[in-house]
Amino acid sequence: MDFIPHDKDSIKEMLKVIGVNSINDLYRDIPNDLKINKLDLPEGLSEPDLLRKLEQLAHKNKIYSSSFLGAGCYYHYIPSLVEFVISRSEFYTSYTPYQAEASQGYLQAIFEYQSAISRLTGMDVANASMYDGSTALAEAAIISTIITRKNKILLLEGIHPEYLEVIKTYCWGYHIEYELVSEKLLFSKLNEDIAAILFQSPNFFGEIEDVPSLVKKIRKIMPKCLIIQVMTDLTCLGILKPPGELDIDIFVAEGQSLGIAPSFGGPGLGIFTAKELFLRKVPGRLIGKTKEINGEKEGFILTLQAREQHIRREKAISNICTNQSLCSLAALIYLVSLGKTGLREIATQNFQKANYVKQKLGEIEGFEVLNQKPTYNEFLVRCPNINKFRTLCKKENLLPPLKLTKYFPDMKDVALICVTEMNKKSDIEAFLNAALLSIQKTKRRD
Amino acid sequence: MDSDSRLIFEKGYNHPHNNFIPKMDIEYENIDDLIPKTLQREDLLIPDIPEIEIVRHFLNLSQKTYGVDTGIYPLGSCTMKYNPKINEVIARLPDFSKLHPLQEENLGALELIIELSKILCQVTGMDGFTFQPAAGAHGELTGLLMIKKYFETMNLKKNAIIVPESSHGTNPASAKMAGFSIIKIRSNKDGEIPIDLLKYAMEGDNVAGIMLTNPNTLGLFERNIKDITKIVHDYGGLCYYDGANLNPMLGICRPGDMGFDIIHLNLHKTFSTPHGGGGPGSGPVGVKKEFIPFLPNPCIIPNNNGFQYREYSENSIGRIKSFLGNFGVLVRAYAYLLALGAQGLRRVGEISVLNANYLQVQLQKKYHAPYNRTCQHEFVLSDKNLPNDITTEDIAKRIIDYGIYAPTIYFPLIVSGAMMIEPTETESKASLDNFVNVMLKIYEEARSNPELIKNAPHNTPIKRLDAVLAARKPILHD
Known part of the structure; x- marks a missing residue:
């Protein structure tokens, strides 16, 4: 199959207009010894054959009826209208809206996205998007060193391990020093040379940090050190105090929870927000509201482009060009679909259900909840027989929780469990039952 | 069409509902027992809106947006080709879309990545790929970090890189993020890299290599490409290929054969995945064998029997994105490659070049074409012949009046008032004829009115719109 509309006659006519005999003549600049005869690939497929082949391939993945796995990628319900709207092909087949007059609709939508994110997070400005939570955090680290003209950052334990790896890569590239510190040691490490402190809350282990007191302490010791927060599941902001009310300088997040399918980890959505003060150091695109040159009508336009690579080249704040626009559109539609009532309810259910499971698991002999602080929809549990537990989950058609040894080889027998509004009571009962069975079988073997 | 252009927040809706949340089926506890009051928010200013109003609002916005499905989208260097609908269906198969990145039963996804790697290796002449990078610029950063790592492991201090002035803006910006300083090279009168200047630049002890696009952003094939890569290699440097302009080369020639060591592709350009209004994209990075150890962790790499998952490599640059990249975009690109096959891909290359030349010969009768040569997938016009102080921006805005999208303007920077035009292979002769007519008509208007x-x-x-006002008094949210 191909997607080329030409017939033979029109190709002939076009060659004639150009003044060449064959298409080969158009490749005359290419040295002959660089030309290949034929790619070693199979023949193309028709649409039904293609669909069948890929359905069979997709079927090699297993999708469970309910999931207790999160760790940076979450199952929340996606309202049908989200997919419906982002499938409008004016949206998804368009490019970055460089020509404002032909792109007012999408520009307004991204302006509304920026507004929705500002309302949700309480932050002054949100950009049009970054690749994902991890790169948003890494770029936040970079601009903190540009803003403060200092070259070292502190990373508080509890940041998603994959985000930490990404930050390390970016810091090595940009020659930024970094240090991973525990909460205990954080304040002793704070000094004049530190550009920023980066922390995650709720953190990778599900814990909600006492952000007001953390910020207060940092400000007392080093008032000019930037405080950067990252979050991996924004649904908690239906209940939690937003970073904009907690004196956070730069707030970034993974926005996948807001109406975007897991899709094996991407595309997701990098959310980037900052205080107004740092506006001109924000990476990526920004949509602004303006007026007609010779009129009074208001409209939307890409703005402050002097920060960007296509204007400033090596002097740009960031190299980002393509972002995750369509995903930010999905997030906008998700947020307005739920509304404040729905957002509060979803956060409530995640809190309640996860804490219910946490409590019930903790009551089972041998299971130990490891979190000391309040948790949102994830928590850590030491399991007497984690492998058996996970196998039993699978038998019940439940996607089992993360084994923490994936990222922390020393933390054996610990599961990071995620419970959302999507886990019905029957799923939870099956999950708790698997936990019970996992110890019974262990006992029998003894 | 709705003429109400108010923001969705300004329309005064108040319709509380829980339509998108399952019914709660365990007992509520008092939330204050779970989280201290001091950590709870007081208000959330997102209105509760009835579903029909949301759908109408966004449907109206979509109708004020121009996409490839609306008509020709001749943005140079953006390759705005048709996005096949079957790819959207496939990417949304629940067995793909509901797959968690950390779950174990993911054989279908891994097999897809392996098969996509194999095809892209064949198409580009490289030996292995990473799919972590989420976009072209992200791929550039990844590739440059690999170059940095390569020299670090050899204990060589090479912290400068050559970037032609005609390159995409992301090239120098990515190089800077990877810690390189930039050595600029200006193209010669034929629009190509001057060999003598290249040699001169490579003589610096600290030069790591060159970043190149081929065909370059003028739409011209670098005829000395083999000499260029040889010279860079002879001086101990590496050659990086920006794959933004790969489309016309499909099935014709390959960056791997041109002598490039590390390349990135833009799946959202060459391989038909939708641009989505600016993303998501995917910028896989391909390498020659020698550079496989430097690919990001984790990675799927070739071995003697095929491919294997590699969790960690000592010399890897590390991780560049969470999980394994924009998988949903990979699914679409894979479907496209399977649909086209060897012959279909070659036809893409050929027709993209045919279409561009068809436009160029007709437009250069009126507009100034600074490089009078056969082009590849795109070509550049300048503002030199425009009458009555008409600017390139004026032309672009007038094109929109005729119901079509404007080309890339004011890029590349080396051409005065550049208009960079890339029709792609999916535009029919009729569509191109219409574009030519519009452009020639506008030229007449420029003269007469x-x-x-x-x-x-x-x-x-x-x-x-007033761009100056927008930047002087930024209003970025309601």
Whole structure:
């Protein structure tokens, strides 16, 4: 199959207009010894054959009826209208809206996205998007060193391990020093040379940090050190105090929870927000509201482009060009679909259900909840027989929780469990039952 | 069409509902027992809106947006080709879309990545790929970090890189993020890299290599490409290929054979995945064998029997994105490659070049074409012949009046008032003829009625906007 509309006659006519005999003549600049005869690939497929082949391939993945796995990628319900709207092909087949007059609709939508994110997070400005939570955090680290003209950052334990790896890569590239510190040691490490402190809350282990007191302490010791927060599941902001009310300088997040399918980890959505003060150091695109040159009508336009690579080249704040626009559109539609009532309810259910499971698991002999602080929809549990537990989950058609040894080889027998509004009571009962069975079988073997 | 252009937040809705949340089936506890009151928010200013109003609002916005499905989208270097609908269906198969990145039963996804790697290796002449990078610029950063790592492991201090002035803006910006300083090279009168200047630049002890696009951003094939890569290699440097312009080369020639060591592709350009209004994209990075150890962790790499998952490599640059990249975009690109096959891919290359040349020969009768040569997938016009002080921007705005999208303007920077035009292979002769007619008509208007053009656009929901005001007093949310 191909997607080329030409017939033979029109190709002939076009060659004639150009003044060449064959298409080969158009490749005359290419040295002959660089030309290949034929790619070693199979023949193309028709649409039904293609669909069948890929359905069979997709079927090699297993999708469970309910999931207790999160760790940076979450199952929340996606309202049908989200997919419906982002499938409008004016949206998804368009490019970055460089020509404002032909792109007012999408520009307004991204302006509304920026507004929705500002309302949700309480932050002054949100950009049009970054690749994902991890790169948003890494770029936040970079601009903190540009803003403060200092070259070292502190990373508080509890940041998603994959985000930490990404930050390390970016810091090595940009020659930024970094240090991973525990909460205990954080304040002793704070000094004049530190550009920023980066922390995650709720953190990778599900814990909600006492952000007001953390910020207060940092400000007392080093008032000019930037405080950067990252979050991996924004649904908690239906209940939690937003970073904009907690004196956070730069707030970034993974926005996948807001109406975007897991899709094996991407595309997701990098959310980037900052205080107004740092506006001109924000990476990526920004949509602004303006007026007609010779009129009074208001409209939307890409703005402050002097920060960007296509204007400033090596002097740009960031190299980002393509972002995750369509995903930010999905997030906008998700947020307005739920509304404040729905957002509060979803956060409530995640809190309640996860804490219910946490409590019930903790009551089972041998299971130990490891979190000391309040948790949102994830928590850590030491399991007497984690492998058996996970196998039993699978038998019940439940996607089992993360084994923490994936990222922390020393933390054996610990599961990071995620419970959302999507886990019905029957799923939870099956999950708790698997936990019970996992110890019974262990006992029998003894 | 709805003429109400108010923001969705301004329309005054108050319709509380829980339509998108399952019914709660365990007992509520008091939330204050779970989380201290001091950590709870007081208000959330997102209105509760009835579903039909949301759908109508966004449907109206979509109708004020121009996409490839609306008509020709001749943005140079963006390769705005048709996005096949079957790819959207496949990417949304629940067995793909509901797959968690950390779950174990993911054989279908891994097999897809392996098969996609194999095809892309064949198409580009490289030996292995990473799919972590989420976009072209992200791929550039990844590739440059690999170059940095390569020299670090050899204990060589190479912290400068050559970037032609005609390159995409992301090239120098990515190089800077990877810690390189930039050595600029200006193209010669034929629009190509001057060999003598290249040699001169490579003589610096600290030069790591070159970043190149081929065909370059003027749409011209670098005829000395083999000499260029050889010279860089002879001086101990590496050659990086920006794959933004790969489309016309499909099935014709391969960056791997040109002598490039590390390349990135833009799946959202060459391989038909939708641009989505600016993303998501995917910028896989391909390497020759020697550089496989430097690919990001984790990675799927070739071995003697095929491919294997590699969790960690000592010399890897590390991780560049969470999980394994924009998988949903990979699914679409894979479907496209399977649909086209060897012959279909070659036809893409050929017709993209045919279409561009068809436009160029006709437009250069009126507009100034600074490089009078056969082009590849795109070509550049300048503002030199424009009458009555008409600017390139004026022309672009007037094009929109005719119901089509404008080309890339003011890029590349080395051409005065550049208009960079890339029709892609999926535009029919009729569509191209219409574009030519519009462009020639506008040229006549520029001569006979310049005010019409200077005040364009006239037929859009909004007239030309004040970009200066937008930047001086930024309003970024309601």
